[in-house]
Amino acid sequence: MNILSINIRGGKKRRKRVWVRDMCFKHGIQFLGVQETKMEKLEPFRIKCMWGNFCFEYACSLSRGRSGGILSIWDPNVLTKDQIWCSDNFVIMKGTWSGHSGDYFLVNIYSPQDPIAKIHLWVQLLEFKSQNDGIYIFFGDFNEVRSEEDRYGTLFNVHGATAFNTFISDAGLHDLPLGGRRYSWMNKSGSKMSLLDRFLVSSEEDFGPIPFKFFNSWMTRDGFKELVERVWNTECENDRLVVKLRKLKMEIKNWIGEVRDDEKGRINAIKLRIDEIEGKMDRSCASLEELDERTRIFGELNDCIDREEMDVIQKARVKWDIEGDENSGFFHAMINHKRSEGAIKGVILNGE
Structure with a gap:
């Protein structure tokens, strides 16, 4: 299963939609989760532009004013929808995945900035999970870090991190390790960075290790043998x-x-x-x-x-x-x- 999650920070510009579409094609994406779409009304043409073809289904939570907005798009040939739940901060799609057994809950999240509202969101999601059995994949922009090392140049809120970690533990979720850069958000000047985007999955589901490619040229470089x-x-x-x-x-x-x-x-x-x-x-x-x-x-x-x-x-x-x-x-x-x-x-x- 190939899932892409991205905070697009507004989808009005065509180059952003084309960028997302190209990533979907390149990686064979079957489920796309977009946060901060800033869509105040349904715009099927823009949704199609991000996905790249007409073979898709979607669910969305429209933005309020110039902030927010969540969009989930999937390939109906791979994922069969059963039920949808939407709020200002999440879109949950329950369905069955071709080639996999059991019910899947794909939870696309755009968490609020307010600390109290965030805690309410964790409680709401935890209650939902306890009432609905299945395999869960939480992903998106959580607007929260798990430790002080996940922030650079910004204040660390220990109470917010504790509440977030408690939610992950109580929900029985596993924080998948991510490749690429250490931080997922950075301001324009590069003075502030944070790891806000994550994939949290049911602990009982084995999604396999992150692949690690070894290049033979490393053996010819000075210092490699000593490092190992x-x-x-x-x-x-x-x-x-x-x-x-x-x-x-x-x-x-x-x-x-x-x-x-x-x-x-x-x-x-x-x-x-x-x-x-x-x-x-x-x-x-x-x-x-x-x-x-x-x-x-x-x-x-x-x-x-x-x-x-x-x-x-x-x-x-x-x-x-x-x-x-x-x-x-x-x-x-x-x-x-x-x-x-x-x-x-x-x-x-x-x-x-």
Whole structure:
């Protein structure tokens, strides 16, 4: 089952709707949950634009004024609707999922900002769950964090976090780990960030682990072997294999992110330096030391490009195994992109 949840912060702009539609196509989304639609009236054309075709059903809670609004869209060929419940802060769709047994409750949430109203919402949802048996998937913008580490640059409300954690515990929900960035919301200046968006699922339902892709190029990078040995040999409170693997995964993700950022900066610096030296070569004023430096940094640049191409080839091979001939467009696009980077766009002669 593929579910996408997103706070769109208003769906009037076409580029936002197209962005959501493209994500639905790319990931084969079967259920789309949108928060903060800011729709004051039903607009089927905009709903269709976000979904991408006419094969859909939906349920929504319209906004009051210029804030709020919740929209749930699904593929009726995959998900059969049984019943709908709506309020200002949630849309609940009960149905059966093709290929899965039991009743599913998909709860699309846009929590209020007011702390008291949030507590009332947790109580209301907990009461609903206790009265309706099934498999629950709560998702959306909860406007609340679980710990102080989930906020940056903003005040941490310990009472609000405690109430939220109590709701999760009492409802028997499991907080699925999310990939990507640490925070899901950021202000325009980047001075304030929070993890407000989550997927909370029934503890009895096994949704499987988050996939972790290992790239062979990592083995060629300095420091990778030492990182693995250090993390693996570090003692922790729980030495279970799954805990050590999870910790190693997070350390590798942080490390490779920093390495790639540094490598991009180094590649740009090398290109600038090569351009500078070759300018001196054109004027016949480059020193022997600069010629040696050019040869050396060219080798370093080629090593960086080789690692990038290793990742491209591995990605293409994985997608080919999955998609077969449907992947030819992806493969040729990657190759053409690499060719265009190395192509000579033109020649300037005597300034013309």
